[in-house]
Amino acid sequence: MTIRIYVPIDVAALAVGADEVVSAIQTEALKRGLPVEIVRNGSRGMLWLEPLVEVETPKGRVAFGPVEDTDVPTLFDAGFHEGKGGHKLHIGLTDEHPYLKKQQRLTFARCGITDPRSLEAYKALGGYKGLEKAISIGSEATVEEVFASGLRGRGGAGFPTGIKWRTVAAAKADQKYIVINADEGDSGTFSDRMIMEGDPFVLIEGMTIAGIGVGATYGYVYTRSEYPHAIKAMNDAIAIARKAGLLGKGVAGSKYDFDMEVRMGAGAYVCGEETSLLESLEGKRGLVRAKPPLPALVGAFGKPTVINNVMSMASVPIILSEGGKYYADFGMGRSRGTMPVQLAGNLKYGGLVEIAFGCTLGSLVYDFGGGTLSGRPERAVQVGGPLGAYVPVHQWDTLFDYEAFTAIGAGVGHGGIVLFDDTVNLLKMARFAMEFCAVESCGKCTPCRIGSTRGKETFDKIAAGINVEKNLAIIEDLCQTMRLGSLCALGGMTPFPVESAIKHFPEDFGRKPTLQAAE
């Protein structure tokens, strides 16, 4: 009997030697005369275990990791290909792993289980049921289903997706577009990349459903150039879907037409801002547009456009197949459904955790993340990328929820959590936030362009001990101007990391530490 072995093709696994592990398995199996079939699946999201090798057994898939190519002979010696548990890298049944068992995987239901390029595997696990539903209930009911789910933009802004879709659906035009923001530039985030590499059909299906819902016939996935593997996976999947009649004229035999392509960015962080993205898509400098008009009415190439983040759109198929209410039953308050949280940085167990809104930040860092990898005390997490606040340990009882985070002067963002140990210098991080903004500013508005540059310079003075209090007052002033006067979130939110660093970690800025009780 052929032994089926899974080795992820996700770039996070490739970057730590997955291809070398595949060659080693093939060589070793040949040597031992064992018939082996290797499936390249997506990543399960337990990234500290990558490369995570799984062997199919009658009881389920048995996991081993992190596997290096040099481990492969001893794995065979220990009978890993029969699912035996003697080897030190043996983890047990993958599905029973607490890291996965504690999650609520809706958007990532298939990621890591299947070969991302297998349409059959996608369909076997419920794929394209959402599209079927959308075709049968028609445009208006499709949009209302998404509205009922309470889904909010997972890119960071948290705007209700259903309202966006309604606006585009109501717009009259000869052409409308679906544009996916896959310009996932926030440090500490990789969920878009993982889904595009691990389950690309879910994004294609979501976009097709959106097309039916709002009357758009063409879609673009604007992906950052730092993600070549995701671009390749999407392009392959698009070609497969097109061949199967799931893209193109009369999608899946229906009256609806929809087709799409991938477009590549070129290393500009600001193009993750939706209007800048549209400019870039049109071939221009990624200068942010003033709103109104909203992209929903005047978007790509001047036409009404749905712009959604990858995560938002990848959540649409399950919302259609299971119903908006099913999705909305997860979560709390006005944050409905699940959030694919990404645990990164100095964490023992970094990875992808999809979980209903409402758990505490601390449970994500400790229960899932296991604290620092360095073993040193935790000091801060940055939530939501370079525009996200630094949250001190005493605030980690905050619930993961859009409103709860706003209340402490932070944001959920795109769900990235980066943990820092006690060696972090928050003055340096605050300066980095200003520097990053200065480098990435599109230059259109003055508060962002000049404010960030002056901010960086002022922090250099503070670091050198020059007029510290006076210069901190200047920073405060700059932050206020940037927050209120910037055209988009780049300048408008850079104050988040800066001000939170100064407020919660004053000792790094030459000030006396505040007592936690004073908070």
Place this chain on the structure above:
Amino acid sequence: MSHFEPWTRERAAAIIAEFAGTKGATMPILHEIQHAFGFVPEAAIPMIADALNLSRAEVYGTVTFYHEFRHELPGRHVVRLCRAEACQSMGGDALAERAEKRLGIKLGETTPDRRVTLEPIYCLGLCATAPSAQVDDRMVGRLTESKLDAILTEAQS
């Protein structure tokens, strides 16, 4: 020795022609041009402008806006070190300094023998296996001093 093609107008024209009829073709064309020649030669700019009915200034504006588009040939190998927060939390700063010292150049520069270009990059999406690097087309996670040294030695040879 370069693995890129030498500049010819004919090749550039052929690339541009491939995108006739594509909406918003500027970026796809620039990517293909750079893929072929290793950078975006100035001579390509008026050709693109003509083909897309744009001004030279508009095309030049696009080329210069994006960090990714190069204005000259890179070194034979391009080593990019992630400098974003998640990698900083795992000691990325020290690795960047080490690379600069070993190569005798700063981030953003190319060694005088044109063998290695060292660049910062802001996030490869490998944040749970930080620090990360990209060596030409290959991604590297869990970068350590010894892994970095091996990468640089290989790139310099």
